[in-house]
Amino acid sequence: MAPGQRLTLDGLFQRWELIAEAREEIKEDWLRVDGAGSVRGSGDFAIALRLGAGGGMEEGGGVDGKEGVQWRHGVLSEAEIRRLVRTVEHERLYLVTDVPEHPLVVAVRDLGAEVVSGAVMDDFRCIHSFQKVALCQSTFHWWAAFLGAAREIYFPRCDRGVWGHPEPAVLAHEPGHYGIDLRVDEERYIYDW
Numbered sequence: 413m414a415p416g417q418r419l420t421l422d423g424l425f426q427r428w429e430l431i432a433e434a435r436e437e438i439k440e441d442w443l444r445v446d447g448a449g450s451v452r453g454s455g456d457f458a459i460a461l462r463l464g465a466g467g468g469m470e471e472g473g474g475v476d477g478k479e480g481v482q483w484r485h486g487v488l489s490e491a492e493i494r495r496l497v498r499t500v501e502h503e504r505l506y507l508v509t510d511v512p513e514h515p516l517v518v519a520v521r522d523l524g525a526e527v528v529s530g531a532v533m534d535d536f537r538c539i540h541s542f543q544k545v546a547l548c549q550s551t552f553h554w555w556a557a558f559l560g561a562a563r564e565i566y567f568p569r570c571d572r573g574v575w576g577h578p579e580p581a582v583l584a585h586e587p588g589h590y591g592i593d594l595r596v597d598e599e600r601y602i603y604d605w
Contacts, residue, residue: 428594435596439559451541451561455503458542459493459525460535460557462550463511486549486573490519496546496566497523499605508538549573554594567595567603 431438452458488496493516497505505525509517512529528538532552539545539553540560547553549568557565570576578593595603 428596432597442559452543453503454543454563456506456542457500457502457504457544457546458506458508458528458539459488459496459546460539460550460553461487461507461509461514461516461548462553463487463509463514463516486568486575487516488546488548488568490516492569493520494523496605500544500546500564500566502544506538506542508535510535549575551594558596563600565596565601566605567601570595 505523506528507517507520507525508528510529510532511517512527517527529535530538536552536556539556542557543561544564544566545553545557545560545562546566547557547568568575570578574589575592575594577587577590578595580591581587595601
């Protein structure tokens, strides 16, 4: 980006079908990530966890054995993280997160992952550099993987959260996030893991 230009990486209301025809142009020309660094080796695997703004936890009925805390629906669960670690062939594991001391990150420390947490664009550049990445329901992470070097993108489950309703809203009282469908028809996207 040129000095003085602004880039908005936030934005929940995105629909894949609106940009699918321009996928190659978007990948090649839409965003140049300055200082992205080299592409990480194929033995490295990143699990992206957006746990703060737009992702963290809410007070409520307790999930994952945590009384009084409900993990936001779009974040990967501890069981899903452990399943990915068992399933995806890798040598080095990384957790890229905006909240390194979050209880979910603490709960999976035994996996021996290197926890990476930086400024927003640092995290974007990091995810952008991996050849293997697993996403939670974050459009920020979606763009980093889509525009990056990833040859394997483990897509989050779409049975919950804001990506759980890919059909547009029909009734006026339905939530505004209905209609978000960011499933990509490329071989590098892995949906059933």
